[in-house]
Amino acid sequence: MAKPPTETRTLCGRTLIAAARQRPAVTTPPISTVCFDLDGTLLTYNQNPDAVLATAFDDAGVEQFCDPTQLWAAADDVDDADDDIDFLTKTFRAAGERHDGATDSPDVLAQAYDDATDHTDVSFRPGAQTALERAREHGRVGLITNGGRATQRQKLDALDIHDAFEIHVYAGEMTPPKPATEPFERATTALDADPERTLYVGNSLRHDVAGARAAGLQAAWFPVEGDGGDHDGHDPHHVFDSLHDLGDVL
Structure with a gap:
């Protein structure tokens, strides 16, 4: 599912990234197609995450028990959800x-959080516009995002990039959510x-x-602060400091 506003974050884990780049190069086939994630990859929310979360707790009448970082860390415990509200409900419960x-009352918190979130108040992450243009010049381009069509379309329209993709896979609505292989397989087939x-x-x-590699795709990791650390067996083929790095890979 789509993650509503999280902290406006900068890259961390420089030691990890440097180490990843020092690993022996692995020969991979040349890239002909590029697919992107949306939330946290191509875009970030402009809303203050602490304010949005505090509003949600206040409106739900629940004493606040976590901060935004803790909330989204708990999202890793959510393996599947029927829609965005169900995902938020399970995340608040976790x-x-x-x-x-x-x-x-995690369902009340979920609805309050969604109501406090402006899905049109988003901005590109560094290099996102250039990366999309470069990918389109290079070959075919797709979007594979966790989240419902209605929610994700607001963000795509706000940044005027809906038509930048030849295929849109809304995982969690059209397929099981990532890291299931189905969203990736649907995109590559289309x-x-x-x-x-x-x-x-x-x-x-x-x-x-993890999802891309399980489906047989090459994977590029564009981490944000808080996401650095042990790869936990999910080694990406590439690690980006900025989406401008995509040009070097292509």
Whole structure:
């Protein structure tokens, strides 16, 4: 599912990234197709995440038991969801269980959080516009994003990039959510693309890198602060400091 506003974050884990780049090069087929994640990869929310979360707790009448970083760390415990609200409900429940918070009304918190979120108040992450243009010049381009069509379309329209993609896969609505392989397989089939020559660019090791690699795609990791650390077995083929790095890979 789509993550509503998180902190406006900068890259971290420079030591990790440097180490990743020092690993022996692995020969991979040349890239003919590029697919992107959306939230946290191509865009970031402009809203203050602490303010949005505080508003949600106040409106739901629940004592705040987590901060935005803790909330989205708990999202890793959510394997599947029916829609965006169900995803938020399960995320708040998981966060409450982790941080001894009230978990008897996670659905109320989920709705309050969604109501406090402006899905049109978004901005490009560094290099995103250039990366999209470069990918379109190079070959076919797709979008594979966790989140419902209605929510994600607001963000695409706000940045005027809906038509930049030849295929849109809304995982969690059209397929199981990432890291399931189905979203990636649906995209490569629709694009008539060879998975081994398809690069997927995302910010999450668990959902983007792991899912893409399991589906046979090449994976590029564009991390944000808080996402650095042990790869936990999800080694990306490439690590980006900025989406401008995509040009070097292509």
